[in-house]
Amino acid sequence: MRILVLEDDPFIASDLQAILEDDGHEVVGVFTSLAETYEHLDDGFDYALLDIDVVGGKSFGVASALAERDIPFAFVSASQPGDLPSSLCRVAFIPKPFEERTILQSISDTYSC
Template identity: 45%
Template sequence: MADIRVLIVEDDPFIAMDIESAVADELGDKAELIVVGSVAEALRATASRLSCAFLDIDVIGGKTFDLAAALLQAGTPFAFVSGSSPSDVPKALRQARFLRKPFSTREIATFLLGAISPLKPRRSRNH
């Protein structure tokens, strides 16, 4: 199992592929990508340790706010990736990063690298 596990919760397969591609471009095979399209699948995926997550707000089975609250409580970095408005997010979750659709791969990469930076092994100073 990879040390870096990234959850992507997105019910549009094309958008999910865009996020997955952006993550893969940054991490290659160093990460395990878990891509799901429903709240139920996402909740099952959180049973194992995650490094970070990208959450669409409206997916199959409802909104991801309960999932986001669980990630927040567990200390797992996450970003909402949504066409919704940031004001639609409950106040308790508004400190989370919000990437509005359409997003850029740079936005995905910036959040990803910031979220996993404590997890990445430090490079040797002798390079």
Template identity: 35%
Template sequence: MRILLAEDDAKTAECVVMALESLGHKVVVASNVSDALVCLDHDSFDVAMLDIELGNELSFQIAEQLTVRGLPYFFASGRDPADMPMVYAAAPYLRKPYLLEQLVTILRTQCGSIGTTKF
């Protein structure tokens, strides 16, 4: 599975990439909104994992583009999910810090229809 990871913390991104690649997935990291949007324009993904705060930007513009394209996504953030804008309040949310098991569960939920996906 191809996963877009929008994450500005290099150590967090490295850990997530290592964990997901060990499960056989390909992960592309974007550390800001602009880079994530470029990735969406030039590559295809099965799912996206979005940190809400990317430096001094918020990832809602990425979520909007994912919605338009019909691609599943979820937020992974340390922010309180109660502070989400109403338009994203129902979006899947993984609260940091999280366990690999929780990440795998949300990926299964978002991509359960992908036939031979290995988790």
């Protein structure tokens, strides 16, 4: 699968990229800011992992844009699930610190029959 990552901590971004690539996924981009991510929303990817608090603010606008495009995604964040706006409260939420299997499970849950 082709996956976009929005994460402004370089160590976490590197971990996510390694987890995804080790599992055979292609990371189409690891972005650190909202502006950068908005520029790549039409790059043809299948899934996204979004930190909530990134350079430029919160990623809720990116999440809404993905939902409008029917691109599945999960939040990977140290924020609390209760911090999500009601329109996004049903989105997968992976708390930091995360486990590798939780990241991969979020992807397989989205694409399983």
